[in-house]
Amino acid sequence: MPIRSLSLEPDARLRARPIVWLLATRPAFLVVTLVAVLLGLALTAYEGAALRPWAALATLVFALMAHAGANVINDYHDRDTDGLNHDRLYPFTGGSRFIQNEVLTARETAWLGYGALALVVPAGLALALTSGPLLVPIGLAGLFLGWAYSAPPLRLAGRGLGEVVITAAWLLVIVGTHYVQVGHLSAVPAFVGLPYAILVAAILYVNQFPDAKADAAAGKRTLVVRLGPERASRGLSLLGLYAGGWHLGLIGAGGLPPLALGALLPLLALVPATDHLKKHAGEPAKLRPAITRTLAATIGYGVVLTLTLWISA
Template sequence: MKTKAWLNAVRLRTLPLSVSGILIGSGLAAMYGATDWTIFFLALLSTLGLQIISNLANDYGDGIKGTDNDERIGPKRAYQSGELSSTELKTGILIAVVLTLLCIGILLYQAFNGLPEFFLLFTVFGALAVWSAIRYTVGKSAYGYKGLGDLFVFAFFGLLSVLGSMFLFTKYLTLAAVLPAIAIGLLSTAVLNLNNLRDHNSDVQAGKFTLVVKLGMRRARQYHYLLVVGAFLCMIFFIALNASQWYQTLCLLAFVPLGLHLRKVSGVVEPKKFDPELKIVALSTFFMALFFYLGFNIFL
């Protein structure tokens, strides 16, 4: 058994961030009086499945292209280190896709039984999400190598994750819900941007033209400030307009470590020092989403 190798390929530390959009979307639905534990847990499982597909595909795609090499600063990947072969990774991706599609199918049946138009629409969204998770680094036209990763992360892990999960419960959307959806999208993109800041030198050598490579380190750092500050402003506006209890403001505490994080980012000289900041942004985003969910659902 290669349990440790598979856990390495799955990248457990990325999973909390992936469910942040579901927590926010479910909290929004609860704010409007719509809750369903079955939909909630199926949505969590579906999102975890998509993240695992993305992680395995990224390990495979960057591995066979040679992007993950000895010059790379971050944790060793399963294919790069020889722990898993390309065939094993492809098998793992296939299994993850099948299980995730099954989970998505059950989720959509539970949410839209008797509403075929919504079922079909979200089936398309689910298929696009799976395609996006794989094509980030896999294939000759992998969009992650063309600087489009930020756009896809913002769209799928921000807008679609939050607004889509809210719609599963409510069957409608509101203008106010767009603010936290944008916030999660911006913070998820910030995590990707940090990853690309860390890997800038090896990406340049491998011909992986991320947005950081295209912008340059100085502008990419400025872009990072805009992502985090933009998320903060979106959440401030949403809370100011919608919070009715003091504990619903607790989600904003997540921006304290994020503020400290920006100070550290401004002083980073060696790319490897961006790596610890990934965990700070990811966990801060997760806890913001968790407190949001609790404030607008459990304690409401």
């Protein structure tokens, strides 16, 4: 239910601002970043390194803040597109609609989003003093991707590169979390984290289907717009197969313990998700099951893999 429907008086709305700011970040979706940080910590423990609890907590807070800021500036830069979107599936697609529902002005949204990203910079620099200087380029790369995904002149999501950006951004979360704990860069978290990052990109991918009509009208050339819903519907299975295949390869190469085979079980949810998407790719109102199953597969995979690494450690 949009907050506008609560009919808040101006003074009451002002008092409610903290909760409005929180809801504007789309907090339910921040769970994918929570899982990414926990996965990086679990991998650190699996490798036998001692965890630094306060550094881990700081990493989690800053990663969530960066994700929240990126969500809000996405709403700001997509405000015209979201205004054209009559096929959105709440709460998964079409943005928060806080601007369209007059909960926040466009200016307030911009200040909130960019303010959150700006706060991450000094906090990240402070964390780098106790972790290592390479955290600075890792963090800046993540902030750049969060901005470039939505903001002009790059608007990478509108150029068909959204999935690449999302995969890279969540890989940086896992790599950065690991780096904060061990103090040196390693290819291991990138290899281990790739399937999860791809699955996060799969969430974005399936969410583009209900938004395709509005995206096309606004000139956004996402992969779904470029390929058309019918052809694009095959892409979800490809993402799932690639993530699952990479995961199996890691186990075969000894990069993951045999117990990690259990992390493949949640990916079975992608089978009915893909089937549903193929049947209803051009019918936005019927796509909720495909979206929820893709979310369940992604979160389930990340959680089970994290648990198996902790247990194996």
